[in-house]
């Protein structure tokens with residue numbers, strides 16, 4: 001057996017602990033998962049109806065061209081169908097981007113505390129992810145652009161940034177775009193786009209016209225509540241979109257996901273409810289963290305980083321014993337911090353009550 005050297009460098013991604021695993025390991029029944037930024041309200045009832053009707057259709061391959069889904073996304077965003085591409089979650093699109101643009105010895109640039117999968121996908125292709133230190137827990141956009149050299153192929157602008165929840169503002173983005181060489185791909189990873197309510201957040205779709213090297217990634221996993229179905233999409237100029245379609249598998253977006261995602265896009269009432277609940281939950285958690293005297297990072301997404309000033313592994317385990325799954329900060333190089341997804345109000349209250357008990361012990 002000869003594994004490629006690049007592949008040997010990879011470790012298995014540590015995802016949020018699944019509910020079933022915690023049930024098995026700790027013998028608990030009543031568990032809440034606030035670890036993977038999933039949607040606590042589930043998905044739209046309209047999506048559920050569509051899925052029920054597909055039980056007798058799953059013997060068929062999905063439409064390899066993703067026509068109906070791409071059409072719905074294109075209409076939703078006001079772009080052409082040729083600008084859109086889809087796959088098994090935006091995670092696999094990150095890998096597709098690296099497989100197109102990154103080769104042996106190439107570099108991609110990301111924030112020091114940002115989404116791990118950028119590094120994994122870069123390394124898999126034989127490249128290196130250069131990590132730029134954060135400024136006040138936000139991406140140092142200027143520092144990232146200054147780090148571009150002849151080997152740079154991709155810039156990962158994660159906004160809102162996972163795990164810190166910060167955004168790149170319109171002014172910040174516009175101040176650097178013209179400095180980025182045309183042969184460096186700018187990835188705007190907007191997985192949490194729908195949750196952002198700040199008016200300084202840039203609308204990037206209109207920028208695609210001028211910046212032919214920009215790719216915008218979004219997903220149905222977060223605000224649309226379809227994480228388990230695995231469906232993400234991207235928008236870019238036609239040439240890039242065509243190339244991406246050559247590297248994603250023809251059937252990577254499954255038949256159920258395609259139909260469910262179209263229905264999800266059609267239910268704006270549900271989406272608005274999700275955003276409202278998330279904004280309320282965010283405000284509630286800010287208030288509670290302030291009451292408990294805990295430092296936190298203002299978030300534009302559906303999760304918040306909070307500094308417990310204690311050993312985050314201990315707090316993680318204590319919360320786990322009480323049936324609450326979160327993500328300890330050491331995983332992101334932020335010892336002492338926790339990344340906690342915003343849940344329903346009931347879940348948020350239960351989490352705060354248990355956190356307070358643990359901190360007072």
Ligand SMILES: Cc1ncc(COP(=O)(O)O)c(C=O)c1O
Pocket residue numbers: 036037088089090091092115158161162189191218219220221227230231232
């Ligand atoms: C910033 C960011 N990008 C991409 C993804 C991948 O999402 P998915 O593959 O579910 O679309 C995630 C998931 O957590 C994320 O946080």
